[in-house]
Amino acid sequence: MRIVVIGATGTIGAPLADALAADHDIVRASRRGAVRVDLADPGSIEAMFTTVGNIDGVIAVAGSGRLAGISDSSDEEYFTGLDSKYLGQMRLVRQAARRVNDGGFVTITSGVVPSTEAGLSFAAAVNAGLDGFVPAAAAEMPRGIRVNSVSPGWISETLESIGRDGTAGTPVAEVVAAYLQLIDGTTNGQVLHP
Numbered sequence: 001m002r003i004v005v006i007g008a009t010g011t012i013g014a015p016l017a018d019a020l021a022a023d024h025d026i027v028r029a030s031r032r033g034a035v036r037v038d039l040a041d042p043g044s045i046e047a048m049f050t051t052v053g054n055i056d057g058v059i060a061v062a063g064s065g066r067l068a069g070i071s072d073s074s075d076e077e078y079f080t081g082l083d084s085k086y087l088g089q090m091r092l093v094r095q096a097a098r099r100v101n102d103g104g105f106v107t108i109t110s111g112v113v114p115s116t117e118a119g120l121s122f123a124a125a126v127n128a129g130l131d132g133f134v135p136a137a138a139a140e141m142p143r144g145i146r147v148n149s150v151s152p153g154w155i156s157e158t159l160e161s162i163g164r165d166g167t168a169g170t171p172v173a174e175v176v177a178a179y180l181q182l183i184d185g186t187t188n189g190q191v192l193h194p
């Protein structure tokens with residue numbers, strides 16, 4: 001299959017694109033990637049589909065939020081990811097409904113945040129919104145195109161990169177396996193929690 005991975009240079013996206021490349025033709029996309037796309041920019045999502053042409057699937061593993069407390073951050077800090085992760089992924093699904101081949105797929109990324117950890121309330125809202133969107137969007141998709149989401153908790157490698165205990169998270173290989181599980185088959189409208 002020909003598959004676009006948006007965020008293919010990231011912690012999850014890089015090993016995912018490498019794993020997929022063994023069996024598929026992979027287009028690696030991001031703001032500074034081989035193919036350029038900014039999920040925060042609706043025009044660039046459209047342009048990406050025009051650039052890549054014929055594709056069977058698209059996976060978004062892009063962007064990362066920043067920790068921003070509800071009372072001690074600016075609006076700009078707090079609402080980081082509204083355009084890219086939330087609206088951007090919904091726009092991606094809407095575009096994919098028109099552009100992905102019959103019987104193709106879209107996989108987006110949400111996430112699970114610990115409610116006891118400060119600075120993640122906006123991320124919690126975005127992830128819950130996306131997880132609500134996926135089953136309803138899947139029911140509306142034309143031409144047999146499937147829509148699913150992968151919703152990881154903290155990834156071990158990310159925790160380690162910020163000086164925290166990686167054993168409290170999920171190894172990225174397990175998260176990559178969840179995306180791989182959604183490539184073939186009939187799973188539709190599901191949110192996977194690796």
Ligand SMILES: NC(=O)c1ccc[n+]([C@@H]2O[C@H](COP(=O)([O-])OP(=O)(O)OC[C@H]3O[C@@H](n4cnc5c(N)ncnc54)[C@H](OP(=O)(O)O)[C@@H]3O)[C@@H](O)[C@H]2O)c1
Binds near residue numbers: 037
């Ligand atoms: N890491 C975790 O612990 C964790 C846990 C739960 C959920 N998640 C979610 O998983 C996704 C990926 O996380 P990650 O840790 O792999 O991220 P990451 O390591 O920061 O990598 C982000 C990737 O996305 C691209 N990107 C960033 N903003 C973009 C935009 N607006 N449009 C297109 N591409 C963009 C980056 O490349 P460019 O800079 O070239 O654009 C890069 O390839 C995010 O949605 C994140 O919220 C991560």
